[in-house]
Amino acid sequence: MxxxxxxxxxxxxxxxxxxxxxxxxxxxxxxxxxxxxxxxxxxxxxxxxxxxxxxxxxxxxxxxxxxxxxxxxxxxxxxxxxxxxxxxxxxxxxxxxxxxxxxxNCLSGVIQTFSTGKFAKLHISNDSVTLELKPKWLDPTITTLYCRNCANEKHYEKSSSRNFCSSRLLSKDKSVVLGTVRDIFRSLQAKIDTSLYEKILFQYFVSASEDQNILQLLSVFQNQNDNRKLIKTLESEKDVTDDLLLGMALRDVTIFFKFIELDDKSSNSKHVRGNEFILGQNRLLIKVVDIDNKSAKKWKYWKDTECELLDSKEFDELDLSWGPGCVL
Ligand SMILES: O=P(O)(O)O[C@@H]1[C@@H](OP(=O)(O)O)[C@H](OP(=O)(O)O)[C@H](O)[C@H](OP(=O)(O)O)[C@H]1OP(=O)(O)O
Ligand SMILES: Nc1ncnc2c1ncn2[C@@H]1O[C@H](COP(=O)(O)OP(=O)(O)OP(=O)(O)O)[C@@H](O)[C@H]1O
The missing domain is CATH 3.30.200.110 (Inositol-pentakisphosphate 2-kinase, N-lobe)
Incomplete structure (x- = not known):
């Protein structure tokens, strides 16, 4: 070439x-x-x-x-x-x-984009709508009042209040999942009716089995062998394990959820196959990008960030101006 x-x-x-x-x-x-x-x-x-x-x-x-x-x-x-x-x-x-x-190009044909923050965007095309989501750290068992993403956002004052908490999409409680899907779409301030996309995304998160659900999959491999615990003990790049490198790579990916209306108006099927979810006459196509390997040389930056967050009160001190806790 x-x-x-x-x-x-x-x-x-x-x-x-x-x-x-x-x-x-x-x-x-x-x-x-x-x-x-x-x-x-x-x-x-x-x-x-x-x-x-x-x-x-x-x-x-x-x-x-x-x-x-x-x-x-x-x-x-x-x-x-x-x-x-x-x-x-x-x-x-x-x-x-x-x-x-x-x-x-997962955004081919996009004519308009809605967003108020860097972790979620809604892209509109003539024949589809795509939600771009950067879920960051997915924690299947939050043991602190606030999760790692919220603590990080609060501490570095990246946002003034919580838009959505992506770990809550892992909850077994369907009302928590629904509330979080709504939080995401509300945060976009899209000037279109998003209720259909909210319904499809919610149905996907609660119907897909663990190995079919992109967030569950990311969460499992982000947290292999409890690799987050290792970060605060790192002393050199030699201490960085393959599990931690994989975890950090998967903590920084972008997901595209593309909503497409099917021609078959009579379909009432609901199933997941590979990276697609069919709900009636709607098809949800899911693609992940930015899955680059991380350099072990970043160990110091990861450790400093983790230690600074742990030393701060961000995980456990209630801050109602930010939002309520992240419990699943
Ligand atoms: O440290 P974080 O959590 O802020 O993540 C960095 C990202 O910031 P974000 O959280 O999206 O605002 C940051 O994203 P932005 O450039 O801020 O969009 C990078 O993805 C960075 O990775 P790399 O150095 O390019 O390999 C990311 O660094 P890693 O922590 O993944 O090494
Ligand atoms: N295949 C794709 N189709 C459409 N848009 C894409 C695609 N891949 C990436 N993008 C867009 O381009 C942006 C930058 O791409 P990418 O995330 O690969 O860069 P990066 O330098 O690795 O970003 P980061 O700062 O997160 O490490 C993404 O946030 C996304 O909006």
Whole structure:
């Protein structure tokens, strides 16, 4: 594929902390994901691609968005780097990187987006609606008043009050799940009627079995061997276990829930198959992105954050201006 990619065929689409996404001008359904320039702590595309295929895909199966490794030429990489500079995108790609990842665009055809925070967004297309969710730390047994996400948000004052608490979507109590689904949609302040999407998502969370429910799956593998406990005891990157690396990777993923109306108006089926949930004439398609392996070099940042949160009163001191506790 080297020499075939042409920088003028791609436009800027999005960026995160570590990657830049480009959209193909002639096929908007395709995105190219390129690593950003980071002087330290660099994870190469091939390492990420191998990790996703050998570890993540075994766990998340069909939920993983399809990906393909593409070889980059220096001419292409320099062209993209210049594009980002010309457009003042405030980021650059690592031009020494040999590969990029070609993947399906889960937001192809989006014409409007509603959001009030970074952990949930609602994207509207002509033929579908997509909820983008970053659930972060999923805790199946919250033993403190506030969960890790809420304690973190409160402490670093990222938000002034709780929008939603994603761990509550794991609750066995259906009314807690329903209330949380409503919290998510309320937080979006979408100027459309979202009641149908709330109903479908709620039905998915309460009907899917543990290995079919994306949040349950993430939660199980985030918390293997109680790996969160290890964080506060870390003394060097050698102490970082594979379970912890997997847990941290899965604590930072993004999920797309795409709601599609089916043509079959007579269907009253309700079932889960792979990454899709059918409810009557509605289809919910679920895809996970941003499942990069984490570097063990981040151990100090993880430990400092965890210790600072534990030393603070954020887990247990009632703060009604933030919201009530997170009990499941
Ligand atoms: O530390 P956290 O929990 O704030 O998570 C970081 C994310 O912040 P967020 O919680 O989404 O505001 C952060 O996301 P943003 O860039 O803030 O959108 C990154 O995902 C970061 O991972 P990496 O350094 O790019 O591998 C994430 O770092 P890791 O903790 O996953 O290493
Ligand atoms: N396959 C996809 N389809 C549509 N949009 C995507 C896709 N993958 C990522 N995005 C969007 O692009 C944004 C940035 O991508 P990504 O999360 O891969 O970057 P990142 O640098 O790893 O982010 P982070 O800062 O969370 O580590 C995502 O938050 C999401 O909104």
């Amino acid at each position: 080297v020499g075939q990619l042409d920088a003028s065929e791609w436009r800027y689409f999005a960026k995160g902390n570590a990657n830049v996404l480009l959209q193909n001008k002639s096929d908007s359904r395709k995105l190219l994901r390129l690593r950003q320039y980071k002087p330290s702590d660099y994870q190469s595309t091939i390492d990420i691609y191998r990790y996703i295929n050998s570890i993540i895909a075994v766990i998340l199966k069909d939920f993983v968005v399809p990906m393909e490794l593409l070889e980059l030429s220096p001419t292409f990489s320099n062209g993209i780097s210049n594009l980002l500079k010309t457009e003042n995108r405030n980021c650059d790609i690592e031009t020494q990187e040999k590969y990029g990842i070609l993947m399906d």
